[in-house]
Amino acid sequence: MISARHAPHEKMAFQLTLRRRGISDQAVLRAMEAIPREAFVEQGDEGYAYRDAALPIACGQTISQPFVVAYMTEQLQLKPYHRVLEIGTGSGYQAAVLSRLARDVVTLERFRFLAERAKSRLAALGCGNVEVLIGDGFDVPDSAGRFDRVIVTAAMEDIPEGLLRHLAPEGLLIAPVGPPSGSQVLVRLRGTGDGFERTNLIGVRFVPALPGIAREM
Template sequence: MTVPYPRSDERRRMVDLQIAARGIRDSRVLAALREVPRHLFVPPPYDRDAYADAPLPIGRGQTISQPYIVALMTELLHPKSVDSVLEIGAGSGYQAAILSILVRKVVTIERIETVAAHARTSLEAVHADNVEIVLGDGTLGYSPGVPYNGIIITAATPEIPGPLKEQLAEGGRLVAPVGDRILQELVVLERHGNRFTEEHHGGVRFVPLIGKHGWED
């Protein structure tokens, strides 16, 4: 991204006061958050609050996550410039835009066609050319791109879908909110052969992950 965008002072304040002040230390992640114009991923009239410390509605019962949660999940993924990352739940496209700066390739799956269309428009506006949007059931993953160095699930899942664990590369990390429809815990899996280590990083709240290996619609 080389195009200058307005509201850069708001982005700097967001990163300094909401994200870095709360313990996010990865300099690449912080730089990406300062660069991506979050307001382009939020529909009006909510775009006026795009840099507030809160999730916001984007239509069809979906939300754009709180900036701190986006930063935390991104940092927990340990993204590298050579990585290929799969995102489950494109939503607004903002998380994919952040990842597009940090990794080689992003595949993001969205089940709602109108939401995917809006995400595509926003990603094109910020020239995130290494992001591919796929329409479908994210709980099944996307086999044409396997294996993925990182997988990030941006909706609440009752458990980690088996197909996603299978599509994770050796040494890869998967970040997901796991729990019921009301409250989840942020979980990180790391693959070592057929064994997965697990970390827990506190309570979160996400919209439900709908699909074969998630919740029923």
């Protein structure tokens, strides 16, 4: 349920903003409409949940602005039978949106606090096809297998080979690439059978992806 403090016109404006900025995939728009964004922001920020802006969350991380979430999701070209890997669970919002569009979602988070809180939020919303794991996005275990789609929600200076090994043949990977304090670009890699085809999409600004599992907060 959407909180009563968010009037229908606010949700309508939210959808119109996404459409005006070029989001046209109806399945993505429906998923964005179905997931209550206010359930994923920090207490006290609920009134800003449907603004097209990133918001701070715990552990020095952010919940991405709605347009970026929708754009990255649209660029994944998801099908209902896809298995998706997300690096950087954060609030759990992106994983919730993905859960509406894919068969299974595995999401890795290096902060235990964020992982546990996201797990509770996703369970409360009935996102039973999402598995939240505490782990290192730079060192995904081989046991995780391969994925049709991979999405990274923190900036990497380079996409590690170890992550690419988890991408199925002809799969898609979306990630912000660039230095932590400089310009970053959203990159899409498509498997071609004998390598990867790279497409630079839009300029973005993400918090940096860090290796290892964070110490307890």
